[in-house]
Amino acid sequence: MTKSNPILDALRERRSIRKFTNDPVEREDLKAILDAGRWAPSGLNNQPYRFLVIYDDDARVEALAECTKYGHIAKAAKVLICIFLDKQSMYSEMKDHQGAGACTQNMMLAAHSLGLGTVWLGEIINQQDQVLEKLKLPADRYELQVVLALGHPDQKGSSKRNELSEYMLEDF
Amino acid sequence: MTKSNPILDALRERRSIRKFTNDPVEREDLKAILDAGRWAPSGLNNQPYRFLVIYDDDARVEALAECTKYGHIAKAAKVLICIFLDKQSMYSEMKDHQGAGACTQNMMLAAHSLGLGTVWLGEIINQQDQVLEKLKLPADRYELQVVLALGHPDQKGSSKRNELSEYMLEDF
Numbered sequence: 001m002t003k004s005n006p007i008l009d010a011l012r013e014r015r016s017i018r019k020f021t022n023d024p025v026e027r028e029d030l031k032a033i034l035d036a037g038r039w040a041p042s043g044l045n046n047q048p049y050r051f052l053v054i055y056d057d058d059a060r061v062e063a064l065a066e067c068t069k070y071g072h073i074a075k076a077a078k079v080l081i082c083i084f085l086d087k088q089s090m091y092s093e094m095k096d097h098q099g100a101g102a103c104t105q106n107m108m109l110a111a112h113s114l115g116l117g118t119v120w121l122g123e124i125i126n127q128q129d130q131v132l133e134k135l136k137l138p139a140d141r142y143e144l145q146v147v148l149a150l151g152h153p154d155q156k157g158s159s160k161r162n163e164l165s166e167y168m169l170e171d172f
Numbered sequence: 173m174t175k176s177n178p179i180l181d182a183l184r185e186r187r188s189i190r191k192f193t194n195d196p197v198e199r200e201d202l203k204a205i206l207d208a209g210r211w212a213p214s215g216l217n218n219q220p221y222r223f224l225v226i227y228d229d230d231a232r233v234e235a236l237a238e239c240t241k242y243g244h245i246a247k248a249a250k251v252l253i254c255i256f257l258d259k260q261s262m263y264s265e266m267k268d269h270q271g272a273g274a275c276t277q278n279m280m281l282a283a284h285s286l287g288l289g290t291v292w293l294g295e296i297i298n299q300q301d302q303v304l305e306k307l308k309l310p311a312d313r314y315e316l317q318v319v320l321a322l323g324h325p326d327q328k329g330s331s332k333r334n335e336l337s338e339y340m341l342e343d344f
Contacts, residue, residue, distance in 0.1 A: 003204040006178035006304065008284035011208040011278050031336070032175040038333050040277065043294050047334055053344035084341070086190040095294050097266050098317065101273030105212065106183050109281070113179035115195070122215050122267050137341070145270065161210050162219055164203070169256070172202065172225035 010112055015157030017117025018073050023152040025079050029114045033150070036110035037083070040103035048089035048096055049103045050142065052135070063134040064147065066086040068124035077149035080133070081107065084142040100145040107148060117153035120146055182284055189331030190245050195324040197251050201286045205322070208282035209255070212275035220261035220268055221275045222314065224254040224307065236307040236319065240296035246309025249321035253279065254307070256314045272317035279320060289325035292318055 034051055042048060054060050056078050064080065065071030074080060083104055090096045108118045124131060125144050132139045179256045206223055214220060226232050228250050236252065237243030246252060255276055262268045280290045296303060297316050 002207070003200055003286065005285050007182045008204055008208060010179045011282055012211050016213065022214050028175055032180055034339070034344070035174070035336055036180065038336055039184050039186075039337055041188065041280075041292055045331060047339070049339060050341050051344075052341040092294075093303055094269050095296070095327075097269040098273030098276065098294075100269030101275075102277035103273075104270065105274035105277045108213075110180055110183055113177050122264075122270075125266070127181055138284065145266075159213075159217060164207055164210055167206070167210055167219070167221060167223050169222050169224045172206070 014108060014112040015159050016119040017151075017153045017155060017157050018076070018119050018149070019154040020076050020117065020151030021154045023078070024101060024153070025116065025150060026037055029116060032114065033107050033110045033116075034081070037103045040099060042099045042107045043091055043095040046089050046091055048085045049100060050084040050086050052084070054080040054082065060108060060135065064124070064131065067127040067131050067134065068121060069096055070121055070123055073119060073121065073149050074147065076151070077095040078151035081148040081150060082144065083146040083148065084137070084144055087141055097145070104146045104148060110152060115152070116150060117157065119149045121149055122146065182215070184282055186280060186284040186305060187331050188291040189323075189327060189329050190291050191326040192248050192250055192323030193326045194288065195250070197218045197288065197322060199325070201288060202251060203287065205279050205288075206253070208278040209215065209275045212271060212278045212335070214271045214337045215263055215267040216265055218261050220257045221272060222256040223256050224256070226252040232307065235304065239299040239303050239306065240293060242293055242295055245291060245293065245321050246319065248323070250323035253320040253322060254302070254316065255320065256309070256316055257319045259313055269317070276318045276320060283322060287324070288322060289329065291321045293321055294318065
């Protein structure tokens with residue numbers, strides 16, 4: 001019998017959402033999502049994460065959409081949360097990247113708990129320099145980690161995982 | 173008024189726990205924690221995460237403790253969960269490292285939801301080659317990401333974060 005509680009259920013049930021309704025994201029919900037990112041752990045508690053919120057009526061949406069083959073998803077979202085690392089607060093490339101992932105996961109779980117949907121856009125970071133230029137952010141200071149597309153879900157979302165045994169290097 | 177629900181509360185209230193009671197971790201709890209890691213997102217759903225569970229009566233605890241200046245925490249834990257990336261399933265160094273962070277965060281939140289405590293040991297990955305050698309794992313196949321120390325909390329844990337405004341590149 002698998003254990004269950006609201007947190008375990010959320011961890012298992014969250015799925016990527018790529019289609020959104022036209023309903024706006026309430027400011028209080030957005031604030032709770034960003035706040036969840038703030039509470040992510042970081043190495044030495046350096047807190048190198050930086051956030052930029054772009055609403056769907058902002059001209060920068062189109063500019064960002066041009067930087068990724070998933071531009072249609074960026075344009076479908078009601079809000080884009082861009083997550084960066086501030087290089088001045090970094091201490092280890094690998095560990096700060098891991099931390100940015102924990103931060104992103106916190107935001108996605110917070111959104112899910114509020115009935116909102118997200119998808120983690122990762123391909124866009126391959127066009128790192130282009131994005132930073134369009135956002136007028138100095139490339140020697142910031143490193144784009146994730147663009148999180150956010151909105152009210154207009155699909156159920158589906159994804160599968162391999163059995164736990166396939167993740168285990170040994171029985172436990 | 174800040175929004176609240178069990179998931180948001182867990183995201184805000186989880187803290188690193190470095191002191192543990194002598195109570196064992198129940199197998200069903202451990203399974204739920206590993207399962208939460210399995211449900212982390214990964215780029216292209218590649219699922220490159222691999223887990224190794226080491227209990228406190230295993231000689232490998234001492235071997236791992238010798239690889240980090242936080243060896244006393246590794247020895248205090250009832251269980252160590254070693255999280256690796258399988259290089260054969262990786263597709264992007266930065267994105268897979270981010271994913272390993274999301275996976276770790278899922279496990280820490282799952283543990284918290286079950287009344288258990290964890291601390292993310294990151295310093296040990298600086299001694300990557302030494303750890304892989306002691307665990308008899310091929311360095312050309314696996315990359316150590318995190319050692320998660322787990323047990324029943326014997327402290328409350330405390331940590332602070334900067335104000336959300338300090339994370340924001342612009343007002344939102």
